[in-house]
Amino acid sequence: MELKTVDIKGKKYVTVAERIKYFRNTEQYKDYGIEINWIEVTDTRAVAKAIIRDGNGVIKSEGTAMEEKDNKSSMVNKTSHIENCETSAVGRALGFLGIGIDGAEVSTYEETLRAKKRQFIDSINNMIDDKNREEYEEKYRLNELGLLSVEQLEEIETKLKSKEKDDICKAISKIASSQKMSEIMKYYGVKNIGNLDLVVLKKVHDHLVVSKNKISKNELQDLMECADILDVNLDEYCEREYHKKPSELAKEEYKEIKKRLNK
Numbered sequence: 001m002e003l004k005t006v007d008i009k010g011k012k013y014v015t016v017a018e019r020i021k022y023f024r025n026t027e028q029y030k031d032y033g034i035e036i037n038w039i040e041v042t043d044t045r046a047v048a049k050a051i052i053r054d055g056n057g058v059i060k061s062e063g064t065a066m067e068e069k070d071n072k073s074s075m076v077n078k079t080s081h082i083e084n085c086e087t088s089a090v091g092r093a094l095g096f097l098g099i100g101i102d103g104a105e106v107s108t109y110e111e112t113l114r115a116k117k118r119q120f121i122d123s124i125n126n127m128i129d130d131k132n133r134e135e136y137e138e139k140y141r142l143n144e145l146g147l148l149s150v151e152q153l154e155e156i157e158t159k160l161k162s163k164e165k166d167d168i169c170k171a172i173s174k175i176a177s178s179q180k181m182s183e184i185m186k187y188y189g190v191k192n193i194g195n196l197d198l199v200v201l202k203k204v205h206d207h208l209v210v211s212k213n214k215i216s217k218n219e220l221q222d223l224m225e226c227a228d229i230l231d232v233n234l235d236e237y238c239e240r241e242y243h244k245k246p247s248e249l250a251k252e253e254y255k256e257i258k259k260r261l262n263k
Contacts, residue, residue: 031055063092
């Protein structure tokens with residue numbers, strides 16, 4: 001009996017229903033039974049272990065699952081987290097018994113789908129805060145994320161990442177000087193900072209923000225000592241080059257001066 005599979009992102013998965021159907025209608029397992037051992041059951045969380053025994057009571061397979069009622073990736077859990085947990089545990093136990101894994105994944109279609117949706121929903125929520133929540137609430141149906149398909153969630157994530165990327169690029173352009181921008185693009189081998197991925201852009205932005213902070217007392221003392229050794233009037237130098245007092249220098253400027261003084 002061939003089990004039907006469902007494709008998720010190029011990988012094949014078998015539903016729990018298909019595994020149970022095969023288990024109940026295959027001669028090999030006619031004397032086998034499934035029992036559920038509840039490890040935890042509360043109003044908000046359920047943990048269960050499904051145990052499969054042969055006709056002699058010998059354990060042949062086990063599968064454990066956990067479901068939470070407030071799982072945003074599964075609207076079913078709002079009313080049926082206990083039933084959902086039982087189904088997941090049975091599906092995993094059947095998978096470990098060898099049912100539904102021939103050319104497919106051990107995870108069932110249902111649990112993989114929930115995991116994928118949870119991944120996208122967490123990513124989307126991480127890009128939304130109090131500043132933009134109202135703007136995106138209706139546009140991206142934030143209250144209904146658990147009802148959306150993986151494809152719909154992926155589309156929302158892509159749009160939000162694109163928006164976040166644009167915002168970070170604009171922020172970098174405001175912070176960085178033309179020279180600094182050229183250095184960044186040369187370092188990463190790109191002609192436009194928009195060609196960098198989101199993770200790198202965040203790293204560059206955070207570094208620039210820190211570099212704009214004022215120098216510490218230790219860094220100021222370090223500059224003063226270097227200037228004394230080289231017989232340089234630090235106050236006059238900072239006023240001429242940066243139009244500010246040494247104590248008002250930014251960390252980025254501190255590094256520039258150190259480099260010049262050490263030449």
